[in-house]
Amino acid sequence: MTLLFEKRQTKFLALIFFNQTENLYSHNLLELELKHAWLSVENMNPMPMLTSLTLEFIRLEDKNLTELNKSFPNLLVLNLIDVRGLKRPMIHLLNLKTCQWIITDASPCLILITPNLTTLNLECRKVVALYIEAPLLSNFHLAIDHLGAVSVRTFKNLKSLSLKSSYICSLIQKFLHFKTIENLTLNSGDFAVGAFDDSKFTIKKMLTYFRTVTSLCFNTRAWLSFEARYESFDRVCLDGRLGLTTFRGYLLRVDPALTFSLVACVLDQCKDLVDVSLLIHRDHAAAHVSRRFMDWCVAGWPRLNWRWGAWEEGTEDTWITNGIPNAQVN
Missing domain, CATH: 3.80.10 (Leucine-rich repeat, LRR (right-handed beta-alpha superhelix))
Structure with a gap:
């Protein structure tokens, strides 16, 4: 009833x-x-x-x-x-x-x-202390605007993790010791461009620790957050044994050289990668600079299954064909 x-x-x-x-x-x-x-x-x-x-x-x-x-x-x-x-x-x-x-x-x-x-x-929104004891947890979505102390007991079965925070680089470090995560989604939430946390956590470090992840998604400004702290040493190759097979990234803006370098940092370390979806904000989706960026990516990794899209808050994601958004992204 x-x-x-x-x-x-x-x-x-x-x-x-x-x-x-x-x-x-x-x-x-x-x-x-x-x-x-x-x-x-x-x-x-x-x-x-x-x-x-x-x-x-x-x-x-x-x-x-x-x-x-x-x-x-x-x-x-x-x-x-x-x-x-x-x-x-x-x-x-x-x-x-x-x-x-x-x-x-x-x-x-x-x-x-x-x-x-x-x-x-x-x-x-704001929690001074968070304590979770749930040993069988397999799907966890956590959104925190202001990060306090986070204490989580070992999740032996944690498979899917979605994190949303203006302090995404700091928050993700709380989960580095979980070795069972297969699906990882990162979202920096809403914050002014340039208002990043003080963490020195880089995308290379993230890929190094999360070796069991097979599906990785960067939502909205999370990509920009990692891009802001991208350094030349992130280009150094790892061992290429990462298990990632599916990657999706939502790009807020496209700087051809910088964005391409960060994409390369991900793709070059994932030898088993099959499907890559990159969605560019609608304000830039049809621009010449984005077209050149797409051409670079396809030429650099022709064996991958590429899916291009456009996104905007409050609207459905769409495919891009010949630079023109024309269909919904599933």
């Missing part, structure tokens, strides 16, 4: 709903979705059968999530989207498998202890 509860400024109604539904719902309800409510958890009845819970745009009087953990012990799916009123929240659910946690206000500390979690989507 799925129940959608959607009311505004209903602290008392929400409180009655939680306190007076024992006979009707507490023992049988499997899925629950609440939106736009002010909830009190005082004397809340446990719902042991509930496996899926979504709280969206909620004011929750459970600052540490203590009652939530007690009341829904068998949750498999948990979505917390813009839940306010939290101080030092901790998700401690032993059966949880999928979690989406989107936080729009600052939080001093976030803790997740979830031994069976496999998929985690965590987005937050």
Whole structure:
């Protein structure tokens, strides 16, 4: 049973709903979705059968999530989207498998202890400390605007990692010791051109550490972030044994010499590479300089399957044929 509860400024109604539904719902309800409510958890009845819970745009009087953990012990799916009123929240659910946690206000500390979690989507603006204990985690999307202390216990099964941060080069170093990552996506988020973090982490170092990655994607300004710290020693060849087979890059701008050198740094180290997709911002996609850049790439690595595209925020990616965007990119 799925129940959608959607009311505004209903602290008392929400409180009655939680306190007076024992006979009707507490023992049988499997899925629950609440939106736009002010909830009190005082004397809340446990719902042991509930496996899926979504709280969206909620004011929750459970600052540490203590009652939530007690009341829904068998949750498999948990979505917390813009839940306010939290101080030092901790998700401690032993059966949880999928979690989406989107936080729009600052939080001093976030803790997740979830031994069976496999998929985690965590987005937050500013966190002083982040602690995650999820040994079975395989898919992890992390977006942090302001980076604090990040502590993650060993993810023995982490396969897919997506990172978004204005401090992308600093954040990625937190995951260097994970040797099982196969799909890696990097996004620097929204920041002014030139406003990079102080990390000296380069693309050569990234390729050196993430040798198990088979699919690599640079979204939007992440490429520009690495390009800004590109140095001549990054051209030095590694051993060419990197396992990368698929590469996609979203280019904000094209400097033929510099951008080509950075592309070469990736392609020359990946002998097993098969598919390469490069998307250029629509403001530059049809320019002569981009056409020359494309010709250089195809001539330099003719054996690769090249896909060219154009991108822009808020619109669909498109193919480029003969310099003209004409079809959606899948």
